[in-house]
Amino acid sequence: MRDKIVVVTGGSGVLGYAVAEAALAAGAYVALPGREETSKLAKQDRLLVLGGVDLTDFAAVTKAFEAVVARFGKIDGLANIAGGFRWQTLAEGDLSGWTDQFKMNLLTAVTATKAALPYLRASQGAIVNVGSAPAKKAGSGMGAYAASKAGVLRLTESLAEEEKLAGVRVNAVLPTIIDTPRNRADMPKADFSRWVKPEDIAKTILFLLSGDAKAITGAEILIAGRT
Ligand SMILES: NC(=O)c1ccc[n+]([C@@H]2O[C@H](COP(=O)([O-])OP(=O)(O)OC[C@H]3O[C@@H](n4cnc5c(N)ncnc54)[C@H](OP(=O)(O)O)[C@@H]3O)[C@@H](O)[C@H]2O)c1
Numbered sequence: 633m634r635d636k637i638v639v640v641t642g643g644s645g646v647l648g649y650a651v652a653e654a655a656l657a658a659g660a661y662v663a664l665p666g667r668e669e670t671s672k673l674a675k676q677d678r679l680l681v682l683g684g685v686d687l688t689d690f691a692a693v694t695k696a697f698e699a700v701v702a703r704f705g706k707i708d709g710l711a712n713i714a715g716g717f718r719w720q721t722l723a724e725g726d727l728s729g730w731t732d733q734f735k736m737n738l739l740t741a742v743t744a745t746k747a748a749l750p751y752l753r754a755s756q757g758a759i760v761n762v763g764s765a766p767a768k769k770a771g772s773g774m775g776a777y778a779a780s781k782a783g784v785l786r787l788t789e790s791l792a793e794e795e796k797l798a799g800v801r802v803n804a805v806l807p808t809i810i811d812t813p814r815n816r817a818d819m820p821k822a823d824f825s826r827w828v829k830p831e832d833i834a835k836t837i838l839f840l841l842s843g844d845a846k847a848i849t850g851a852e853i854l855i856a857g858r859t
């Protein structure tokens with residue numbers, strides 16, 4: 633990943649941070665478009681934090697990607713990590729939960745991808761989307777979340793086909809439960825050692841963005857740890 637330019641969405645979150653940290657350690661330049669104006673990562677020339685960006689706002693996202701190219705000259709990779717989880721049953725939950733999950737998980741990825749595509753075509757770059765295991769089979773209370781993440785997988789599949797000849801690769805990872813402070817607080821009795829570490833998912837994402845994965849597009853990789 634040395635000297636590759638990588639855009640990471642969701643950089644203020646747990647997995648986004650891990651991916652940005654790993655990309656910087658691998659010698660990449662990293663841009664973090666998002667709502668947060670600052671990052672917990674150490675300030676450095678290779679890091680560009682683009683705050684005040686709602687990833688569902690195409691005009692704002694387009695401007696952010698223009699700023700990345702103005703600073704670093706090109707974009708080689710996009711990691712669509714922004715997203716989130718709300719548990720609610722259909723009977724007890726409200727309908728806005730469905731539009732919220734759609735916006736948070738699918739529209740953020742669609743918007744960032746559309747804004748990045750011209751640059752990724754120019755660099756023959758790659759995209760990695762973050763789906764989720766329930767995108768394949770939803771459990772109770774996961775309808776809206778699973779439907780929105782299933783949308784991320786359908787985006788991955790259709791775009792991989794659309795961009796094959798243009799040379800842009802598109803893959804997805806599907807984590808089960810990530811070892812995050814929020815999950816630990818929500819499930820205090822669970823065996824945390826069985827959960828997937830953010831750093832391990834980051835390694836897979838960086839591999840899929842790298843030239844070592846040049847033969848892989850349209851793949852959806854389950855990352856389950858020992859869950
Ligand atoms: N945690 C898990 O167990 C798990 C399991 C499977 C899949 N995943 C998926 O993995 C990804 C990362 O999870 P995580 O646990 O690291 O989540 P997290 O810590 O809650 O971080 C989510 C990130 O998404 C950003 N975001 C959401 N909507 C946005 C919007 N409209 N505009 C800009 N930024 C937005 C958040 O920004 P703000 O800080 O501004 O809110 C934050 O940076 C998500 O897609 C999640 O669905 C997580």
